[in-house]
Amino acid sequence: MLPIPIRIILVILVVLIIAVVATSIKFVQQSKAYVIERLGAFHAIWNVGPHFKIPFLEKIAKVVSLKEQVVDFPPQPVITKDNVTMQIDTVLYFQITDPKLYAYGVERPMSAIENLSVTTMRNIIGDMDLEQTLTSRDTINAQMRSLLDEATDPWGIKVNRVEVKNIQPPPDIQNAMEKQMKAEREKREAVLRAEGQRQSQILVAEGEKEAMILQADAAKQAAILKAEGEAEAILKVQQATAEALKLLNDACPNDQVVKIKALEAFQAAADGKATKIIIPSEIQGLAGLCASAKAVFDGVEPNKPKA
Secondary structure (H helix, E strand, O other): OOOHHHHHHHHHHHHHHHHHHHHHEEEEOOOEEEEEEEOOEEEEEEOOEEEEOOOOOEEEEEEEEOOOEEEEOOOEEEEOOOOOEEEEEEEEEEEEOOHHHHHHOOOOHHHHHHHHHHHHHHHHHOOOOHHHHHHOHHHHHHHHHHHHHHHHHHHOEEEEEEEEEEEEOOHHHHHHHHHHHHHHHHHHHHHHHHHHHHHHHHHHHHHHHHHHHHHHHHHHHHHHHHHHHHHHHHHHHHHHHHHHHHHHHHHOOOHHHHHHHHHHHHHHHOOOOOOOOOOOHHHHHHHHHHHHHHHHHHHOOOOOOOO
């Protein structure tokens, strides 16, 4: 049997060995990578799953997240091509693609990315004037993403997107721009109002023109219908006269009937409206005959009653 002190030492050694072995077993989580060094030099990259680290010889130099990360940089002063100083802040979306390069490629990668982003933005804005800077955000974003992605490739970093979040011109420039925009809006309002009045007047004139055309068409149609009615009435009268003459001819009238019709026609002609009347000889003979008959009838006295 071993002495008690030796037993205690052995138990302590066993416990220490178990603790060291337990702490040497590592489980790498999803979307993470471990950079392992052995005796101070790079050894391996541990990905998802269980791994065993040799005690006292290997160590975890860096734990790297493989997720896409977002960095919001504070506003930075930038001078445009026309010497206007403005404050611009950007948002950077990046992802670590090579943990080894990220761990050993550059010291303080976030600070390096921030400084690189500022210098790149100043170079791009320096070639633009104020108007182009305010209206070319997509161009600025695309150029910054391309340049930053190329510059950070040796660091194991891929820049996915760069967004210009806010552009703040100087207060005096901003006031001038607001006044200019107000003047432009008032100008557009005046133009739209004038265009509306012009369209209104055009529509009113066209309406009056259409109304006059419709009235003229209505009067024309009324005149045509009236003339057609009168023509039809005259035609009906002529047809009736022709029918009467036809019936009269078919009846073979004698001289007395003809003379009576002549008297009726003379009566209609002498209605008091004509100033001169030419009497045919036949009618003059009839008139004399009528006058003689009247004188004979007037000369005969009626029979008086006997006393």
